[in-house]
Amino acid sequence: MRKIDLTSFQVATSETARDINRRIVLNLIRSQQPVSRADLARNSGLQRSTVSAIAEQLIDERWVTEGANGHTARGRRPRFLHLNKERVGIIGINIRPATTTVALADLDAHFVAQESLPTAATPQQFIAELVPRIRKLIKMRPEIACEGIGVSLPGRVDLASQRLVFAPNLGWSDFDLKTPLEKATGMSVALENAANSCALAEIWFGRHAQGVRNLVAITVSEGIGVGLILNHQLVQGSTGMAGEFGHTAIVPDGLECKCGNRGCWELYASNSAAVRYYVEAASSVRTGRNGVRPAGQVPTFDDLLRLTEQGDPKAEEAIRQMADYLGRGIAVLVTGLAPDVIVVIGEITRAWKQIGSVIAEAVKRHSYTRAGTRIVPADPLSQPRLRGTIALVLQKHFGAPSVA
Amino acid sequence: MRKIDLTSFQVATSETARDINRRIVLNLIRSQQPVSRADLARNSGLQRSTVSAIAEQLIDERWVTEGANGHTARGRRPRFLHLNKERVGIIGINIRPATTTVALADLDAHFVAQESLPTAATPQQFIAELVPRIRKLIKMRPEIACEGIGVSLPGRVDLASQRLVFAPNLGWSDFDLKTPLEKATGMSVALENAANSCALAEIWFGRHAQGVRNLVAITVSEGIGVGLILNHQLVQGSTGMAGEFGHTAIVPDGLECKCGNRGCWELYASNSAAVRYYVEAASSVRTGRNGVRPAGQVPTFDDLLRLTEQGDPKAEEAIRQMADYLGRGIAVLVTGLAPDVIVVIGEITRAWKQIGSVIAEAVKRHSYTRAGTRIVPADPLSQPRLRGTIALVLQKHFGAPSVA
DNA sequence: GCTATTTAGTTCGCGCCACGAACTAATAGG
């Protein structure tokens, strides 16, 4: 049960009931389509007359279309209702340090067009290069009316100002990305941290999200990000900074981190950590005790994954060590938050066959819970970062109404 | 924004709007009493006519009373509305390993009667001893009609079954406390973990809870418990196990814990840890290198606090070390959850003058956030564990309505 | 002391909405 926030609440008007039931019906149609009015009434508990009225409104507003007739053993055939995928398009933008992806998605969160560009060095230049791509995408599919832009980025967005306040991996400093983008495109823009985007993507579109109340998304790349969905809701913290578990100490007084802390989880469990483990192991063999390594041989994490697939023992050991530390950090989240599901996102999931059991073992050894949290890899083909931006915009129509 | 849970939702009826606005008005009266209808209309945004209708209903149902007239510079004088404190009484039960406290509270969460009894060794015996005390308390104040019982306990309650599944400090095993208590008293019983109770107490009645969206309560005694309020809502996790940060590793492969993990936070930052630090320091001096200590000299944590107040350097050092580890663990929560407030509860708060800065320093050194989380001690006189049980029952009337 | 002004609170008609009973539509089986 939630406490009512007396500093910011929403009273009910005569239209509130309709708003609530409309959202319920729209969500039922989304998840059960094709579905008849009669089934909607049965599944929602609303009267058939109420469902009909809501359906009429949704059809009028083009959210829903009436399709073919269904079949029943006896009696009049139902008319199926479908979500009108083309009702609104959403522009999703996934900013990563090297590459930015721009895509156009329909209401089902399927991407109908997509392209990439190198991420510019400054936000000003970035906007200048991005806006024409957005325009192009919109023109490609004139039949889909775009209504919003969602942006996922490796950094932090201040809750109150919606300014990008921190993005060390992009090399950008405090900047207002939202206002210029909105001015240039005329569409509303929603910004969100990448890990939070992934969490949204998984809870709205994920395979493991049926009836899930608590979900944790962990993005593993150069660093580690954590997105929290607790009580069906994204946890943003007081300023939008929640989820920086990547910068919590897993080794007290361990390696020094750029963040100022020591022994941060991401120093031990990120892609960069695995590369470091590999390099250390390789150099100690090849160069003996002096520690100097031949230059120009630092492998990428991708190289490591390939070596692992080929059975290279040093690469396997580096990945295994990374997975062990991943598991130790995940154990903290399992013990502390007891979520239903933890979804791991990143290149590392390609090696899930090798690391799945390592992580599970570490979590078992280091956690204390009866929650039975499932730990699963995200499907990289689903593009979680990008798909989360769609959820970000869709929430406005499909999320629970803000009430009281 | 919340995702609608299609496995368990609530449609709106024609009474839903009233339910929502009624709760808003009731909460406004609670927090602003005495208050006039006109002020309620201004502060809520509802029409004066709507507020009057709701007020009439609340007065009819005895939730609210009409009191004296107020004063205005000009114009007709307002009639003040007050919460009717005596409308319902709530029985609060705080179970601790040695002692159980039973209290009767009014709507303002003020205790009008209270008594203690030793906690029995078995839950069966406990209930047999408890029920007569509850009956006595109710008879003492026949003018207050009790409507519910809230229970706070050092253990875990399974979300689905509401059974007590784990209470190592009580020595009780899996047991249904709720059903026999409800049968014996005829009142509904709500059970909750002690740290969660404290979190509820702080968010509903705490001094630092005005407009707070995210609050973390940390109970420090023999162990460490954590209660999480995120997005104005208690986080219980998938089975009610959320908050066991006390059993997350703060020292990898450190001391062995009863929970099966190693290096758990509570092994380094609980009262017992401070006592251990003190004993280790004292024995190493007194007995030299053989490590054998004269028997019968293990001080209690209370002794330690007293010694600290008297300026004993070894006690001070033990407390300081405990506070440092407390701070390191709190840093994890600050970084990972970025709450507005963290409230520390326990005997240790008596030494806040000494440890406040130690904790703040440790948090600063080991955290990474811009949230500006305030770390404050709870007022022990407010009896947070006990008061939380009142919140547990009051939520039913004052919490946000469950909608969609 | 009278009037204008101001503020509190009530009354009442309107429109939105969910409910539920009655009705129409369409289908399969006998």
Add this chain to the structure above:
DNA sequence: CCTATTAGTTCGTGGCGCGAACTAAATAGC
């Protein structure tokens, strides 16, 4: 062709918030 069954619509009723108009009660100014 008739009956049973299921889908979907129509319409009257009651709950509720809105907002305009109204009553009540106080003060300031003359």
